[in-house]
Structure formats: C-alpha cells, structure tokens
Amino acid sequence: MMEYNQQLKLQAYLDGELPEAEAREVANWLARDREAVALLTELRNTRQALAGFEAGFRVPESEDFYWSKIRREIERLEPVEAPVRPAIPWFKRLRGLLIPAAAAAVLAIAGLVVMQELGLRQRGTPGEAETALADAGTFTYRDFSARATLVWLTYPAENEVAGEDPIGTMD
Amino acid sequence: MRRYVISATCLAWLAIIALLFGPARVLAQPAASKFEAQLIWGTNDSKSPDPRHKPVTPEILERLKELPLKWSHYFEVNRRQFALATNEGKRIEMSDKCDIEVKNLGNSNVEVALFGKGEKVVKRTQPLPSGEILVLGGNAPNATAWLVILKRIK
Numbered sequence: 181m182m183e184y185n186q187q188l189k190l191q192a193y194l195d196g197e198l199p200e201a202e203a204r205e206v207a208n209w210l211a212r213d214r215e216a217v218a219l220l221t222e223l224r225n226t227r228q229a230l231a232g233f234e235a236g237f238r239v240p241e242s243e244d245f246y247w248s249k250i251r252r253e254i255e256r257l258e259p260v261e262a263p264v265r266p267a268i269p270w271f272k273r274l275r276g277l278l279i280p281a282a283a284a285a286v287l288a289i290a291g292l293v294v295m296q297e298l299g300l301r302q303r304g305t306p307g308e309a310e311t312a313l314a315d316a317g318t319f320t321y322r323d324f325s326a327r328a329t330l331v332w333l334t335y336p337a338e339n340e341v342a343g344e345d346p347i348g349t350m351d
Numbered sequence: 352m353r354r355y356v357i358s359a360t361c362l363a364w365l366a367i368i369a370l371l372f373g374p375a376r377v378l379a380q381p382a383a384s385k386f387e388a389q390l391i392w393g394t395n396d397s398k399s400p401d402p403r404h405k406p407v408t409p410e411i412l413e414r415l416k417e418l419p420l421k422w423s424h425y426f427e428v429n430r431r432q433f434a435l436a437t438n439e440g441k442r443i444e445m446s447d448k449c450d451i452e453v454k455n456l457g458n459s460n461v462e463v464a465l466f467g468k469g470e471k472v473v474k475r476t477q478p479l480p481s482g483e484i485l486v487l488g489g490n491a492p493n494a495t496a497w498l499v500i501l502k503r504i505k
Contacts, residue, residue, distance in 0.1 A: 318473055326417035327482055333465070333473060333489040 182215055190216060194223050383436045384455050385505035390429040390445040393422035393488075393496035404428055411500065414484060422496055432504070451487075451499055463487070463501060479503050
C-alpha cells in the first residue's frame with residue numbers, strides 16, 4: 181500500500197513541480213514499482229479528462245454577471261423569513277409591566293412613609309425655644325466656634341438675694 | 352417564568368418590609384444619653400473663699416473665655432453626671448438654691464429648665480449634641496457670676 185506522501189510526490193511529479201534531483205528519484209522509483217506506475221497513469225488520465233471537460237465549457241456572460249444571476253435567483257426562490265416569535269398573551273405582557281410598576285410604586289410609598297416619619301420627627305423636635313419665667317430677662321449668645329450657647333439671666337436680681345450669701349445667689 | 356415572578360415579588364416585599372421597619376425601628380430605639388452639669392462660680396479673684404471649690408478644667412476655662420464673660424477665674428462648685436433615655440427627664444440639684452431639670456427629647460435635643468430657690472426661672476429647648484455646651488448664667492454679688500454648664504458626654 182502506498183503512503184500518502186508518496187502519492188503526493190507522484191502528483192507533484194506529474195505536474196512537473198519537483199526539483200530535478202527528486203524528479204530523477206521518482207523516475208527511478210517508477211522504473212521499479214508497478215503500483216506507482218499504475219497510480220501515475222490514473223492521475224494522468226484524470227487530469228486529461230478534467231482538462232478536456234473544462235476546455236469545452238464557456239460561460240455566455242462575464243463571470244461576475246453569471247454568478248450574480250445565480251445568486252439573485254436563489255434569493256428569489258428562498259426569501260429570508262423573519263423568525264416568527266410566539267405570540268405572548270396580553271395578560272402576560274400586562275403582568276410583566278405590572279410587577280415592576282407595582283414594586284416601584286410600593287417602594288415609593290414606603291419611602292414616603294419613612295420620609296414622613298422622619299419629617300414628623302424632625303418637625304417634632306423643637307429646635308431652639310426659650311421661655312423666660314419669673315420675670316427673668318434673658319439674652320442668648322451663640323458662639324459657633326466655641327460650640328457653646330450662653331443664656332444670661334438677670335434673675336435673680338442681685339438686690340433680691342444678694343447679701344445673704346458671700347458667694348452668690350444661685351450657688 | 353413563574354418562579355422568577357415569585358422571586359421578584361418576594362424580593363419586593365422584603366425590600367418594603369426592610370424600608371418600613373428597619374430605619375423606623377432603629378430610629379425608635381430609645382438611646383440613653385449621658386449628661387454632665389456643673390455649677391460654676393466666676394470671679395476675678397484668683398482664689399475662692401470656699402476651700403471646697405476647685406478651678407474648672409482647662410477645657411471648660413478655655414471655652415468660657417471664648418464667651419463674652421468678663422471674669423478671669425472660674426471655680427467648680429458642684430458637678431453632677433446623669434443618664435437620660437429618650438423622652439426621660441430628671442431634676443438635678445446643683446446647690447441648695449439651684450436645680451435644673453433636663454429632659455432628653457431625642458435627636459440631640461434637650462429641654463432644660465432652671466430653678467432658683469425652687470422657682471422655675473427659665474426653660475429652654477435646643478439641640479445639644481455631643482461636644483456642645485449650654486451655659487446658663489447670671490450675676491452674683493460682688494461682681495461675680497454663677498454659671499450652670501450642661502453638656503452631653505455620651
């Protein structure tokens with residue numbers, strides 16, 4: 181059985197593609213091997229048959245035009261069909277829209293409730309308010325750098341409590 | 352498809368529950384705050400006639416000097432620390448003549464009432480976050496002053 185490489189070499193020999201030295205080797209090989217001669221003969225006959233067939237065929241138009249006609253005809257007979265999607269029932273489509281819409285709405289409501297709660301708490305906190313009682317006059321000083329609020333009271337008046345205590349009125 | 356729909360619905364409900372109850376419950380937790388109140392006597396004398404009085408801490412002195420007060424020396428007469436849960440109030444005796452009533456309103460807000468000789472003199476509501484001080488003061492005999500300093504310490 182002849183190897184594939186040997187078959188290729190015979191084909192190259194037949195096509196005249198081998199260098200001179202290799203061509204000589206192949207010629208010597210052919211002189212010794214009947215199988216090789218038989219294959220070479222078959223290959224030669226095949227080439228001759230193909231060459232004769234090709235020579236007898238002539239395309240009536242230019243090649244490009246000829247093949248373009250064939251392509252157009254194929255396209256006409258087999259129009260490209262768009263993939264048909266299965267029809268989705270309207271309630272499924274509606275459900276598909278309703279789920280995210282409902283979730284967004286409920287989240288928005290929840291957010292509003294939380295914000296309202298926070299807002300009420302914030303509004304519920306009184307900020308700053310001061311009520312002076314017992315005829316006390318007050319003034320308030322706020323020092324942002326010292327982070328301090330000073331509320332100065334005129335009560336108790338010195339003459340009201342003073343004198344009883346060497347240190348002060350409130351201490 | 353149906354499984355995904357159920358999963359999405361469950362997730363939405365979980366998110367709603369978390370939104371509704373998570374922050375609200377955290378906010379609703381009654382957080383106890385610790386306060387400190389000091390009764391201070393301000394004078395221009397370098398020494399107090401009362402040996403029990405001690406000079407205020409440098410931090411308080413520095414902050415008092417940033418306020419429009421004319422005294423150069425301040426002595427601590429009394430100091431009280433107390434804890435208040437949210438919406439809890441306490442009356443604190445600072446001296447025989449001076450009480451304060453502090454109520455923790457939550458969200459860093461406090462309501463402070465000052466009593467002189469048992470009589471409510473002033474009531475004030477304001478934010479008092481940690482690090483801030485509220486100074487209530489007035490004139491005392493011999494060109495001195497009394498001060499009540501309230502601060503949140505925790």
